[in-house]
Amino acid sequence: MEAQFDFLNDTLKVALVSDNTAYSFSPDTDTFVGDVLDGGTTAEEFQGTGYSRQTLSNVTVTQDDTDDEGVADADDVTFTGLDGDTIQAVLVYKEVGGDETTPGDDPIIAVFDDNSAGSLADLPLATNGGDVTLAFSSEGIVNIG
Numbered sequence: 705m706e707a708q709f710d711f712l713n714d715t716l717k718v719a720l721v722s723d724n725t726a727y728s729f730s731p732d733t734d735t736f737v738g739d740v741l742d743g744g745t746t747a748e749e750f751q752g753t754g755y756s757r758q759t760l761s762n763v764t765v766t767q768d769d770t771d772d773e774g775v776a777d778a779d780d781v782t783f784t785g786l787d788g789d790t791i792q793a794v795l796v797y798k799e800v801g802g803d804e805t806t807p808g809d810d811p812i813i814a815v816f817d818d819n820s821a822g823s824l825a826d827l828p829l830a831t832n833g834g835d836v837t838l839a840f841s842s843e844g845i846v847n848i849g
Contacts, residue, residue, distance in 0.1 A: 708798075708811060711776045711846075715799040716760040716813065718781050718838065720750035723792035723828050729815040737797050738808035752788015752831060757804065760796070766844075773849035780839045787833040793817035794827070794838060796845055814846055 719741060721727055727740070727747035734740050741749045760778035768775050796814040800806065816838075818827045829836065 709776075709813060711763050711765050715802070716763060716778065717797055717799050717810075718758045718760065719795045719797065720755065720783075720791050721793035721795060721817075722748045722750045722789035724748045724789060727792055727817075729793065729817060734812060734815070736808055737795065737810040737812060738806075740795065740812070741807065747793070748789075750789050750791060752786065753833070754783055754785035754787060758783065759799075760845075768847075771843075771847070771849065773847045775844035776846040776848075777840060777844035780837050782835055782837045784835050785833055786831045786836045788831055791827060791829045791831065791836070 719737065721740070725746075725748045730746075734746065740747045758781045760781065763776065763778040766775050766777070767773075794816040795812055796816075797810050797812045800809045800811070804810075816827065
């Protein structure tokens, strides 16, 4: 709402939240990645083989005249050979500063957890060494009406 995101030019990333600590998204306090992960007190980041934060690719912004909204979407994200923790939630965020060293200023765009609708609603998701693909909803990652 403050023109904070340029979906087509910003670096948008995905981080996974482990279920080692119970986490429930709070829009009042979970504004930046650093509020949740990287020293945040509310959750733990996924730990295990095959995991690193992923950059969203082929981000698009379209106008949905049927639903009278703007839609931001991207390709699905695959983590190859993911094994370790159980995935409790998925954070989509804007990376500020070009790397992960300043999570306190990386704003969260969307959080998907077991309370979310859509194709990520099968969370929590145990990992077993296979590929894990996060298939975003056909309605997009973010909808603004």
